[in-house]
Amino acid sequence: xxxxxxxxxxxxxxxxxxxxxxxxxxxxxxxxxxxxxxxxxxxxxxxxxxxxxxxxxxxxxxxxxxxxxxxxxxxxxxxxxxxxxxxxxxxxxxxxxxxxxxxxxxxxxxxxxxxxxxxxxxxxxxxxxxxxxxxxxxxxxxxxxxxxxxxxxxxxxxxxxxxxxxxxxxxxxxxxxxxxxxxxxxxxxxxxxxxxxxxxxxxxxxxxxxxxxxxxxxxxxxxxxxxxxxxxxxxxxxxxxxxxxxxxxxxxxxxxxxxxxxxxxxxxxxxxxxxxxxxxxxxxxxxxxxxxxxxxxxxxxxxxxxxxxxxxxxxxxxxxxxxxxxxxxxxxxxxxxxxxxxxxxxxxxxxxxxxxxxxxxxxxxxxxxxxxxxxxxxx
Amino acid sequence: xxxxxxxxxxxxxxxxxxxxxxxxxxxxxxxxxxxxxxxxxxxxxxxxxxxxxxxxxxxxxxxxxxxxxxxxxxxxxxxxxxxxxxxxxxxxxxxxxxxxxxxxxxxxxxxxxxxxxxxxxxxxxxxxxxxxxxxxxxxxxxxxxxxxxxxxxxxxxxxxxxxxxxxxxxxxxxxxxxxxxxxxxxxxxxxxxxxxxxxxxxxxxxxxxxxxxxxxxxxxxxxxxxxxxxxxxxxxxxxxxxxxxxxxxxxxxxxxxxxxxxxxxxxxxxxxxxxxxxxxxxxxxxxxxxxxxxxxxxxxxxxxxxxxxxxxxxxx
Numbered sequence: 001x002x003x004x005x006x007x008x009x010x011x012x013x014x015x016x017x018x019x020x021x022x023x024x025x026x027x028x029x030x031x032x033x034x035x036x037x038x039x040x041x042x043x044x045x046x047x048x049x050x051x052x053x054x055x056x057x058x059x060x061x062x063x064x065x066x067x068x069x070x071x072x073x074x075x076x077x078x079x080x081x082x083x084x085x086x087x088x089x090x091x092x093x094x095x096x097x098x099x100x101x102x103x104x105x106x107x108x109x110x111x112x113x114x115x116x117x118x119x120x121x122x123x124x125x126x127x128x129x130x131x132x133x134x135x136x137x138x139x140x141x142x143x144x145x146x147x148x149x150x151x152x153x154x155x156x157x158x159x160x161x162x163x164x165x166x167x168x169x170x171x172x173x174x175x176x177x178x179x180x181x182x183x184x185x186x187x188x189x190x191x192x193x194x195x196x197x198x199x200x201x202x203x204x205x206x207x208x209x210x211x212x213x214x215x216x217x218x219x220x221x222x223x224x225x226x227x228x229x230x231x232x233x234x235x236x237x238x239x240x241x242x243x244x245x246x247x248x249x250x251x252x253x254x255x256x257x258x259x260x261x262x263x264x265x266x267x268x269x270x271x272x273x274x275x276x277x278x279x280x281x282x283x284x285x286x287x288x289x290x291x292x293x294x295x296x297x298x299x300x301x302x303x304x305x306x307x308x309x310x311x312x313x314x315x316x317x318x319x320x321x322x323x324x325x326x327x328x329x330x331x332x333x334x335x336x337x338x339x340x341x342x343x344x345x346x347x348x349x350x351x352x353x354x355x356x357x358x359x360x361x362x363x364x365x366x367x368x369x370x371x372x373x374x375x376x377x378x379x
Numbered sequence: 380x381x382x383x384x385x386x387x388x389x390x391x392x393x394x395x396x397x398x399x400x401x402x403x404x405x406x407x408x409x410x411x412x413x414x415x416x417x418x419x420x421x422x423x424x425x426x427x428x429x430x431x432x433x434x435x436x437x438x439x440x441x442x443x444x445x446x447x448x449x450x451x452x453x454x455x456x457x458x459x460x461x462x463x464x465x466x467x468x469x470x471x472x473x474x475x476x477x478x479x480x481x482x483x484x485x486x487x488x489x490x491x492x493x494x495x496x497x498x499x500x501x502x503x504x505x506x507x508x509x510x511x512x513x514x515x516x517x518x519x520x521x522x523x524x525x526x527x528x529x530x531x532x533x534x535x536x537x538x539x540x541x542x543x544x545x546x547x548x549x550x551x552x553x554x555x556x557x558x559x560x561x562x563x564x565x566x567x568x569x570x571x572x573x574x575x576x577x578x579x580x581x582x583x584x585x586x587x588x589x590x591x592x593x594x595x596x597x598x599x600x601x602x603x604x605x606x607x608x609x610x611x612x613x614x615x616x617x618x619x620x621x622x623x624x625x626x627x628x629x630x631x632x633x634x635x636x637x638x639x640x641x642x643x644x645x646x647x648x649x650x651x652x653x654x655x656x657x658x659x660x661x662x663x664x665x666x667x668x669x670x671x672x673x674x675x676x677x678x679x680x681x682x683x684x685x686x687x688x689x690x691x692x693x694x695x
Contacts, residue, residue, distance in 0.1 A: 056598055058590075087601035094599070099592040104614050104689055114600040149690045165600065
């Protein structure tokens with residue numbers, strides 16, 4: 001039994017324009033100590049799905065599915081029991097850290113309060129632990145920073161403080177939502193280092209939510225790619241990067257800028273993700289997909305094992321469990337006539353950026369995606 | 380900047396304002412049409428000797444700044460002179476009326492907070508649900524009801540009909556049980572509209588505050604909903620209420636003329652109206668000064684409470 005098992009999670013929002021299905025039958029699992037990435041464009045449903053795990057949806061509603069954590073279905077727990085889990089066993093570090101901190105209380109108090117909420121500790125003990133947490137997330141002079149207010153912190157420091165709050169009670173699962181959004185590149189790098197340290201401890205499972213495939217590549221063992229509320233591809237991070245099996249993943253890879261790749265302009269995926277009430281028929285990605293055929297508009301492809309073409313979501317045990325490389329594209333059930341027509345070119349990172357970084361991470365080596373039929377890039 | 384430093388700085392800043400206020404109040408005597416002596420004598424015919432005596436007494440031949448300094452010195456010693464109309468000491472008259480007005484005003488103010496804040500919280504937490512609609516209707520009725528009418532109706536029901544309370548103030552000390560019992564109806568009358576206003580203000584600002592990201596962070600920590608609302612959301616929502624409640628506190632000092640009339644309450648409101656009626660300039664001057672000082676102090680209080688609620692104010 002995995003630490004977290006999400007099954008067929010379906011979330012709807014009710015808007016003036018009609019019902020919006022933000023998350024549509026998402027299933028995944030996270031083992032204890034594992035770091036898993038959730039990737040997709042803004043509005044793909046990844047943040048909503050993460051918040052729903054702890055019942056923190058403000059206006060949406062979970063209409064189907066199960067979220068089992070340590071064997072308990074979180075969606076059925078009483079609010080008192082759920083409160084015991086929040087911040088204690090599962091913690092979320094939200095995006096937009098500046099806004100996620102209360103301006104009226106000191107940063108230290110906001111950490112200490114999380115400790116006091118779950119443990120019987122003296123105020124002094126909570127304070128000391130909070131200072132230690134500030135130090136752990138890399139805030140210099142943590143003792144004097146304890147009494148600072150959020151507006152005295154930079155955005156990067158606020159993001160660290162938010163992570164410190166999430167770490168307050170040593171959670172078994174840490175959900176980090178867009179940790180690098182809106183931060184300077186150098187600050188981003190420092191935060192990613194912090195996350196790497198946290199996942200390297202191996203004690204804590206991390207669900208890393210990001211729109212940035214590069215961020216996820218550095219941190220995660222496995223990646224889930226979400227498009228329009230559905231998982232379109234999942235697998236170990238190397239497989240996904242070197243052999244993207246879904247055109248959307250390939251498009252995301254092609255849109256990562258790399259130094260020295262000789263491109264004049266960044267590749268982008270044309271069109272926009274359907275998020276509102278009006279949804280395309282069949283595969284949600286087909287209006288933007290350069291390889292779409294008639295079948296794509298007719299039938300929604302299932303998430304299938306890319307090696308065997310058998311569905312992975314039908315309740316049968318996977319061939320290799322959650323590490324099966326699966327994608328939801330008709331290509332893998334043999335339904336596409338032309339097939340996917342892109343090549344993945346592995347660029348050695350030492351040639352690529354010349355920074356002499358270690359090439360052990362798949363994110364450092366980069367997989368460039370070329371598409372001969374589309375002027376050399378997937379656009 | 381610590382709260383103490385901020386409070387000291389802000390208090391010092393109130394001093395020049397008070398100087399300005401006193402200068403304007405002082406100049407009333409000279410701004411009113413007619414000779415200053417006529418103004419001070421209450422526009423009653425005075426014979427030339429009496430005029431000279433007054434001129435001497437008030438130092439009207441001195442340069443204006445010396446007159447001002449002399450006046451300020453007196454005012455600081457709470458010497459406001461005598462009323463030319465009643466011949467009574469102005470300071471003593473105000474000292475007699477002000478506590479009554481303050482007692483009623485503060486009671487009404489506390490009542491409006493005691494009703495407005497919980498009602499506002501309930502309304503914001505039940506946004507769009509029956510409880511919200513109920514407080515909305517209540518607030519609407521509270522704001523729409525003229526207070527003199529409310530006062531009369533309350534008096535009619537509880538004073539005349541049921542006989543639970545007297546219709547005029549008892550001849551007893553302000554702190555006596557009898558007097559406190561009598562004050563119940565005027566307090567309700569005076570506090571209702573403010574309570575309604577505070578309810579609506581707090582509901583609006585709290586509904587806005589509940590949408591903010593930090594509320595989600597607080598919930599994600601596993602805090603009780605009560606802690607999330609009362610510790611995190613309420614504190615940030617109160618700033619809107621503080622502004623209005625502070626200014627209302629200032630307004631209370633000048634007394635509620637109509638309500639005082641209905642309940643025959645001997646407060647500042649009636650005093651000021653009578654003074655204006657009788658062109659009792661020294662009394663008007665003193666009353667205006669008291670009210671102006673109250674407004675300055677209330678503003679000071681608002682700023683200090685602001686700074687206590689929102690640390691960002693102190694660092695600006």
